[in-house]
Amino acid sequence: xxxxxxxxxxxxxxxxxxxxxxxxxxxxxxxxxxxxxxxxxxxxxxxxxxxxxxxxxxxxxxxxxxxxxxxxxxxxxxxxxxxxxxxxxxxxxxxxxxxxxxxxxxxxxxxxxxxxxxxxxxxxxxxxxxxxxxxxxxxxxxxxxxxxxxxxxxxxxxxxxxxxxxxxxxxxxxxxxxxxxxxxxxxxxxxxxxxxxxxxxxxxxxxxxxxxxxxxxxxxxxxxxxxxxxxxxxxxxxxxxxxxxxxxxxxxxxxxxxxxxxxxxxxxxxxxxxxxxxxxxxxxxxxxxxxxxxxxxxxxxxxxxxxxxxxxxx
Amino acid sequence: xxxxxxxxxxxxxxxxxxxxxxxxxxxxxxxxxxxxxxxxxxxxxxxxxxxxxxxxxxxxxxxxxxxxxxxxxxxxxxxxxxxxxxxxxxxxxxxxxxxxxxxxxxxxxxxxxxxxxxxxxxxxxxxxxxxxxxxxxxxxxxxxxxxxxxxxxxxxxxxxxxxxxxxxxxxxxxxxxxxxxxxxxxxxxxxxxxxxxxxxxxxxxxxxxxxxxxxxxxxxxxxxxxxxxxxxxxxxxxxxxxxxxxxxxxxxxxxxxxxxxxxxxxxxxxxxxxxxxxxxxxx
Numbered sequence: 045x046x047x048x049x050x051x052x053x054x055x056x057x058x059x060x061x062x063x064x065x066x067x068x069x070x071x072x073x074x075x076x077x078x079x080x081x082x083x084x085x086x087x088x089x090x091x092x093x094x095x096x097x098x099x100x101x102x103x104x105x106x107x108x109x110x111x112x113x114x115x116x117x118x119x120x121x122x123x124x125x126x127x128x129x130x131x132x133x134x135x136x137x138x139x140x141x142x143x144x145x146x147x148x149x150x151x152x153x154x155x156x157x158x159x160x161x162x163x164x165x166x167x168x169x170x171x172x173x174x175x176x177x178x179x180x181x182x183x184x185x186x187x188x189x190x191x192x193x194x195x196x197x198x199x200x201x202x203x204x205x206x207x208x209x210x211x212x213x214x215x216x217x218x219x220x221x222x223x224x225x226x227x228x229x230x231x232x233x234x235x236x237x238x239x240x241x242x243x244x245x246x247x248x249x250x251x252x253x254x255x256x257x258x259x260x261x262x263x264x265x266x267x268x269x270x271x272x273x274x275x276x277x278x279x280x281x282x283x284x285x286x287x288x289x290x291x292x293x294x295x296x297x298x299x300x301x302x303x304x305x306x307x308x309x310x311x312x313x314x315x316x317x318x319x320x321x322x323x324x325x326x327x328x329x330x331x332x333x334x335x336x337x338x339x340x341x342x343x344x345x346x347x348x349x350x351x352x353x354x355x356x357x358x
Numbered sequence: 359x360x361x362x363x364x365x366x367x368x369x370x371x372x373x374x375x376x377x378x379x380x381x382x383x384x385x386x387x388x389x390x391x392x393x394x395x396x397x398x399x400x401x402x403x404x405x406x407x408x409x410x411x412x413x414x415x416x417x418x419x420x421x422x423x424x425x426x427x428x429x430x431x432x433x434x435x436x437x438x439x440x441x442x443x444x445x446x447x448x449x450x451x452x453x454x455x456x457x458x459x460x461x462x463x464x465x466x467x468x469x470x471x472x473x474x475x476x477x478x479x480x481x482x483x484x485x486x487x488x489x490x491x492x493x494x495x496x497x498x499x500x501x502x503x504x505x506x507x508x509x510x511x512x513x514x515x516x517x518x519x520x521x522x523x524x525x526x527x528x529x530x531x532x533x534x535x536x537x538x539x540x541x542x543x544x545x546x547x548x549x550x551x552x553x554x555x556x557x558x559x560x561x562x563x564x565x566x567x568x569x570x571x572x573x574x575x576x577x578x579x580x581x582x583x584x585x586x587x588x589x590x591x592x593x594x595x596x597x598x599x600x601x602x603x604x605x606x607x608x609x610x611x612x613x614x615x616x617x618x619x620x621x622x623x624x625x626x627x628x629x630x631x632x633x634x635x636x637x638x639x640x641x
Contacts, residue, residue: 096468099641122470132464148383149469
C-alpha cells in the first residue's frame with residue numbers, strides 16, 4: 045500500500061546556519077497514528093511546518109498522498125489539516141465564524157460545512173461555545189476548536205503539533221481521549237508531535253524518536269520498549285557511572301544493553317529477575333546511593349539513545 | 359466529553375476552489391475583523407472630517423482669494439481625501455501584523471489556495487472601507503459648502519486617482535507590515551509614510567509654490583499626481599494643478615499621464631507586497 049506520508053532526506057537549515065532538521069526519512073501508512081517524539085528544539089515542529097508547506101525545506105522531499113509538498117503545494121494542502129502548537133485562531137471572531145472560514149477555504153460547500161460543524165460541535169464540547177468570540181474561550185476550549193476546525197474538510201492527513209502542550213492535566217486527558225477516538229476510526233492518517241511520553245505510548249502506532257534534528261529510533265512503542273525487557277533496575281552511584289557499569293559487566297550482572305549517564309545506571313532485565321540482580325549488585329560492594337526497579341518507559345529508550353532524559357530536555 | 363467520533367466518510371476528491379470563492383471568503387473574514395462595529399468604520403473619519411468642516415473653511419477665510427475659479431475651501435477639502443487614503447490604508451496594515459502575531463495566519467497559509475489571495479483579500483477590504491470614508495468625507499464637505507463641479511468624466515478622474523492611490527498605499531502598508539517585527543514599530547513609521555508626503559504634494563498650496571528643489575521632488579510623489587487628478591475631476595477643471603506638474607497645455611493628456619503614474623505605483627506596490635508577503639510568510 046502506498047504510504048500517505050513519504051519523507052526522504054528532509055532537511056531544514058534556517059538563515060544563520062541553525063540546522064533544525066538534518067535529513068530525516070520516514071513513511072506513514074494509511075490510517076496509522078505516527079508520533080514524532082522529542083524535546084523542544086529537536087526539529088519536530090519544523091518537520092510539520094515543512095509537511096504543511098509553511099516552512100520551505102532546504103533539501104530533500106516529502107509527499108502527502110502522493111503530492112510533492114514543494115512542487116504541488118496546493119494539492120498537498122488540500123488533503124491535509126493541521127493544528128499548530130501555538131494558538132492559530134481569529135480571537136475576535138466566533139468559533140463558528142472561525143470554522144466556517146476554514147471550511148470555505150478548504151473548498152467545503154456551505155451546506156456541508158454547516159452539517160460538519162454541527163457533527164463536530166457535540167463530541168468536541170463546542171455546542172454551547174460556537175457563538176462566542178474565541179477570545180472568551182479557555183485554552184482547552186480553544187484547542188478543541190482548532191482540532192474540530194482541522195477535521196471539517198475530512199483531511200486524509202491530520203497534523204497535530206504538540207496538541208496538549210500548556211493544558212492542565214484534566215483538559216489534557218480529555219483531549220487525549222478525543223485524539224485517541226480519531227485514531228481509532230482508522231480512516232485518517234495522523235502525524236503528531238509530542239514531548240510527552242505517555243501521549244506517544246497511548247496514541248501512536250509507531251514513534252520516531254527525534255534528537256537534534258535526526259531520527260534516532262523508529263518503531264512501535266511496544267517494540268522500542270521490548271528492547272529494554274519487562275523490567276529495569278535503576279542505580280545511582282557515587283562517582284563515575286561508567287566505572288560501576290564496567291564492574292557490573294565484568295561480573296555478568298549487566299549486559300550490552302545497560303547504559304550509564306552521569307552517576308545513573310540503567311540495567312534492562314530481558315531475562316533475569318529483578319530481585320536476583322539487586323541481590324548481586326548488593327554483593328559487589330558498589331558505593332550505591334539508591335537502587336530501584338520499575339517497568340521501562342520511552343524515556344529510558346530516549347535516554348539510552350541520546351544520553352539525556354526526555355523530560356529534562358523538554 | 360464523548361471520546362468517539364463519526365468517522366469521516368466520503369472522500370471524493372473535491373474540486374479545487376476557484377480563486378474567486380476563497381478571495382470572497384478571505385474578504386469576508388477581513389471585513390468581520392476590521393469593521394465589527396460602526397465605531398471602527400467612522401472613528402478614522404474624525405480627523406479628515408474635522409479638516410474638511412472646520413480647518414478648510416477657516417483656512418479659506420484666512421487665506422481669502424486663491425486661484426481664479428478655485429474655491430480654497432474645496433481645494434483643502436479635497437486635500438483631506440489625500441490625507442484620509444494613506445492614513446486609512448496604512449492603519450489597515452496593523453491587521454496584517456495582528457494576524458501574524460496572534461491571529462489565524464498560519465491556518466490561512468496551510469489552506470489549499472494561492473497565497474497572494476491573502477493579500478488581495480485584505481486589499482479588497484481596505485479599499486472598500488476607504489471608498490466608503492471618501493464618500494462620507496466628500497458628502498460632509500459638500501454639506502459644509504464646498505463647491506464641487508461634478509460631471510461624469512470628472513467623477514471618473516477623481517475615482518481613478520483615489521482608487522489607484524488607495525491600492526498603492528495598501529501595497530505599501532502590506533509590505534511594511536511584513537517587514538517590521540512589531541505593531542509598535544509599524545505605528546512609528548506611519549506618520550513618515552502617510553502624513554509627511556501630504557505636506558509636499560500640493561495639499562494646502564500648489565506645488566509651484568514650493569522651492570524649486572522640493573517642487574521637483576513633489577512631482578515624483580504618487581500623492582501629488584493623485585491629488586491633482588482628484589481636483590481636476592471635481593474642482594480644477596482647467597487642470598492648473600496638473601500643469602504645475604507636467605507643464606503641458608492639454609489637461610486630458612496630463613490627466614492621463616498622472617493616472618498612469620498612480621496606476622503604475624499601485625501595480626508596483628501590489629506586486630511588491632505579494633512578493634514580500636509570500637517570502638516572509640514561509641520561513
